[in-house]
Amino acid sequence: MVLPAITTATGAYLVVLVFGMSAGIREQSESLGYADEISRAVVLIAVTVLLVGVAEVAVVTTRTVAHRTRELGVLAANGVPRAPVVAALLVEPLLAAVLGALAGVLLAVVTGIVLGIAGLVATGVSSAGLAAGSGIAVVVSVAAAVATSVVPTWKAASRPPVQSLASGA
Template structure:
């Protein structure tokens, strides 16, 4: 039954792709920063050692990068809430036809996960390309670590997906839990 919900969610996400652009772009921006910070972390650590407190400065830089990524994921959550509000009548029809809550929630979670995943992958890819170009051009004096770029990409994708799910579960669960008659009469 969950598989049917995921299939329905995939079809709905394809239909609503234009509404996922802003959340994906915002997430991509955060992912881009996270990957570049991880890629240049060795150089940042080296330069900050000259200033003293290298570990604290490195942690602060990573914290800032992850915060920017989470701001992007917050946009995914806002988009999910907006999507749920626009799909109230559709949720009422699903509930009135006896569709259980779990597949409905799964269907509603497809969109934020796709937006977060697409944004994180695009941002990570652009950051890796930027890091490679910067390293090849010698613009970054301390270098860009390939391992750091890979770790940053993994962190960006994982954090984006987990945060998108975590911030989207509550509004989707609440929407799927509404009585169908209420969703049908109040929906737009």
């Protein structure tokens, strides 16, 4: 789960910085006459990178569930209800998404503040933009991780115990 967390952190970093510099990007793109189009494209690229990290979380979740087939069969054979099993399996992808997003947010906020103080960003970095980007990055990461991980975990927890025990050996 380390690589998905790093990829999610990279996406969150990009989202936060894009939102932090969005006012300046908008001002510069207005001079070109394409303010709305450029702003939308920049945000779309940032969110796409974030979703790539979350897709990686989903792939790792699917592999993890596949490796735990026998364990799931034992739990089902002992009468453990499906919902707690699914909840337990969702801990890893949620943790990877949250930790990755928070790490990316923290790094982006620090970078944005340093860039703003040093004057390295001609248009400046907006604290309101950093805050909005931070919220969006965390919410999108968590929501997408849950959305992409629920189906494989639910399907695995729904298999009959005999089938899980036989195929997981």
